[in-house]
Amino acid sequence: MEKNHNNILPIGVFDSGIGGLSVLKQLVRFLPQENYIYLGDTARVPYGNKSPEIVRQYAAECTDFLVSKQVKLVIAACNTVSSVALDVVSNHAGNIPVISMIEPASSAALRESSNARIGIIGTRATISSKAYENEITKLSGNKNLKVFSKPCPLFVPIVEEGMMKHPSTKLIAIDYLRDMIDAHVDTLVLGCTHYPLLSQLLQEIMPEVTLIDSGEHASVTALRILAEARQLQEQRKEFIEKPNVKFYVTDLPVNFAEQANMFLGFESEKPELISL
Numbered sequence: 676m677e678k679n680h681n682n683i684l685p686i687g688v689f690d691s692g693i694g695g696l697s698v699l700k701q702l703v704r705f706l707p708q709e710n711y712i713y714l715g716d717t718a719r720v721p722y723g724n725k726s727p728e729i730v731r732q733y734a735a736e737c738t739d740f741l742v743s744k745q746v747k748l749v750i751a752a753c754n755t756v757s758s759v760a761l762d763v764v765s766n767h768a769g770n771i772p773v774i775s776m777i778e779p780a781s782s783a784a785l786r787e788s789s790n791a792r793i794g795i796i797g798t799r800a801t802i803s804s805k806a807y808e809n810e811i812t813k814l815s816g817n818k819n820l821k822v823f824s825k826p827c828p829l830f831v832p833i834v835e836e837g838m839m840k841h842p843s844t845k846l847i848a849i850d851y852l853r854d855m856i857d858a859h860v861d862t863l864v865l866g867c868t869h870y871p872l873l874s875q876l877l878q879e880i881m882p883e884v885t886l887i888d889s890g891e892h893a894s895v896t897a898l899r900i901l902a903e904a905r906q907l908q909e910q911r912k913e914f915i916e917k918p919n920v921k922f923y924v925t926d927l928p929v930n931f932a933e934q935a936n937m938f939l940g941f942e943s944e945k946p947e948l949i950s951l
């Protein structure tokens with residue numbers, strides 16, 4: 676088969692902070708042989724409560740950084756960026772393909788739902804943008820489809836504090852999800868990088884519901900796009916003990932290593948501090 680010289684280039688992943696490491700975790704699960712560049716805009720996190728205008732400006736700068744590192748694919752691992760700034764990311768990426776969190780998770784939700792009642796949870800910016808709602812409606816064509824959306828802003832700090840199993844978290848989650856439970860949604864899109872870490876609790880509260888991890892479905896899309904473009908990195912012969920990831924951050928949070936390990940499930944290298 677004809678070889679493409681782009682195979683060895685890294686995949687660029689960016690997020691507002693460390694949350695996108697939940698997406699990176701899924702990427703290395705599906706594409707373990709790839710090299711990755713991860714940028715976390717830790718100096719300006721969170722994006723989820725900011726205006727679309729400012730998120731668009733930040734997203735442009737993050738994309739420019741990844742492009743300068745000659746990546747073969749850009750993953751907008753942040754759901755907020757994917758919701759309000761995907762056009763900006765695509766423009767700045769030029770002819771490098773871009774994968775957002777929205778389309779893969781929306782298609783997966785439609786595949787999984789049997790009663791056409793789908794719930795979406797995310798940051799305020801993601802939910803206000805209606806990006807998921809619009810994408811699901813566009814892809815569905817089912818006039819009876821109902822989408823229920825709810826911003827869950829407390830989930831981000833709860834996860835960052837590692838309070839997934841704290842009793843108060845369950846009360847907050849029940850409060851957030853009450854309307855979705857009453858509406859009998861059978862599929863719930865975790866439209867934020869941090870929410871997969873709450874999967875166990877959310878499943879406990881809504882046992883019959885299928886949870887959609889946006890990072891997982893974006894990773895499957897990444898695999899497909901690279902395979903179609905014949906840009907997959909060749910399988911390495913040796914056992915891959917640790918994924919090959921170069922980390923960049925715009926600020927070094929005191930507990931970076933702990934938090935990174937919590938999201939990633941493996942120990943990360945020390946990040947390099949950059950300014951955008």
Ligand code: DGL
Binds near residue numbers: 694722798801867
């Ligand atoms: N990464 C963001 C998202 O997925 C959550 C954190 C933030 O608000 O920046 O929407």
